[in-house]
Amino acid sequence: MNGFLKKRNGFAVAAFTASLLSLFHGSAYADECPSEDFSQFLPAFSANTETQQRLTAMTVKSLVLKPTGESGNFEPQTTGANSSTLAFPLMAPVTTGKAEGVEVEAVDDSHFNVVDKRAGNSNIKIFNFSRQACWVLEGVEDWSISDKNLVVASTPTMNTSENFCYQRAQAFAGLGGLEQYRLTGELFVAALENYVCAAASGDPQASLSAAGLSLSGMAPQLETEKVEALFKAAATTLADGAASLSTFYCYGNNPVPEGPCQHPEQAEKELIRAASMGSVSAMNYLGYSFEEGRLVTKDMSRALACYRLAADKGDDTAAGNLKRLNAQDAASTKTSYCY
Template sequence: MNGFLKKRNGFAVAAFTASLLSLFHGSAYADECPSEDFSQFLPAFSANAETQQRLTAMTVKSLVLKPTGENGNFEPQTTGVKSSTLTFPLMAPVATGKTEGVEVEAVDDSHFNVVDKRAGNSNIKIFNFSHQACWVLEGVEDWSISKKDLVESSNPRMSEAESFCFQRAEAFRGLGGLEQYRLTGELFEASLENYLCAAASGDPQASLNAASLSLSGMAPQLQTEKVEQLFKAAATTLPEGAMSLSLFYCDGNNISSDGPCQHPAQAEEALMEAARMGSAFATNALGRAYETGKFVTKDMSRALACYQLAAKNGSKGSVAHLERLNKQPAGIKASFCY
């Protein structure tokens, strides 16, 4: 009787093992597992399409970035996908030892993530493995943005390729700004790379966004000459670009600078240009610069003229400055702002 039970139990174990192994393709029995050591398993798994298909779960958790329908925002969406619908190989070969652009993360003894950055920060993929009868690929995260989810260019200053880059840059910056994904740094890097792509022909908004992101500390810092080039392109039509150029002339490639303005004459001219473009904020700032002598010119009559013009254009800060100056005993007559 005991022998009979042992045989039945043995059959049950064998059946359970076969069921477990059926989670991935083919006849992947234990003796076909490349290695129990994940560092040895990964090169064997990635070597060819057949092995990848055989050692992939029948249903894979697939994460892709999809538009939310709001201002070009994207968010990750995860669904279950039958591996029979996937195109193999999913992963390019990974060498034994360290492979440039590939990071292997141990979640715990039974779970590893492989972060593949070889195609650049705009095309990162993360492969999720778990240990069953062998290591099995159970999830694929695709952190790229598909061209089919972008809209055709409506900006005459951008080519179609630059427009797609701009849309990707905005989306990646939005995802990075949430600071809730493990790829936050890479998302900001992808955003900067795509802004630079979008600014290739000198688009002012893409140029401003690229330079500003570079100075934010969230992405790699560009060379000083490149930042100046971008701000100059932004200053051609954007008041914010001219104001940013003014700040750049003072602080250089260091937003935390608290020293004197490095190039006051150029900073003053850039701020005047921003005011000429009709920015009330810039006009108020120019008035403050005239009042304090922050740059080159110190002239209370011009400061008053700028405050009056800025207030007329809706600057509340200028109203407070006007009230303050009007309380001074010595009368000041407004001359001209710029």
């Protein structure tokens, strides 16, 4: 009986002590809360390391980008991280008022997100806050790609740093292409910036990707001179680069090709180069150009030659064009050369 009473009293004392500590901690916590107004709380929270540590949850929802296999793709992975393992300060100081590069989003009265773009589109972080006794940081989303998750390599046209940029560009473009993340627009901007970085030494594929993304409407447009330089670099070894340069000579830095070709001579020259470099679609379009006289040359015999060449390489559209012309008695036309 005495043992039972002692045990019962022990539970009571423990419960009473816990209650007192809870009340004391809650009172102190409330007193130490910088502000219930989030616009006032954020500058105080970000001001120093001690405040950030004190007002961060014990377990933080941590999102980071991780590679998925060997394809160069990345995906966001979320885990629970003990706050003691985090590298404080987590956030650079945010001054009162509207800070450039910082966006504050109200999810509801008890939840706010802070999108920090101050380190650039390749290093965006999102901080998730919830309101308890005070505002508390409960989640950190890191949308950057760490060097340790990239392959260290270089090529004749890309040094190691540029190669890192190329890998990041592909990863960000892949994430943006899924169109399922709130940062889709920023991911495409990051992809473009990294493609431009990767193309600094003239790499053809990086140059083509940068110019193509610029004209896709998914990212900001680069200036006309820059786009032309990128397409010229791409055209040195890539058939698709030469075909793209041909289109650029016709329609310039316009995402929607329309109107007459502005520079037909240059456009035809690059289209011929693209076909001669093995682009089957360029062969077919060159045939169409020769048939209709859309650029400079109008020559039915060369049109037939281009259609036949593309059809022999498996292009169904070219095969259809060849069949159409043959039905129009074009078979009697003496076949010439395509290019």
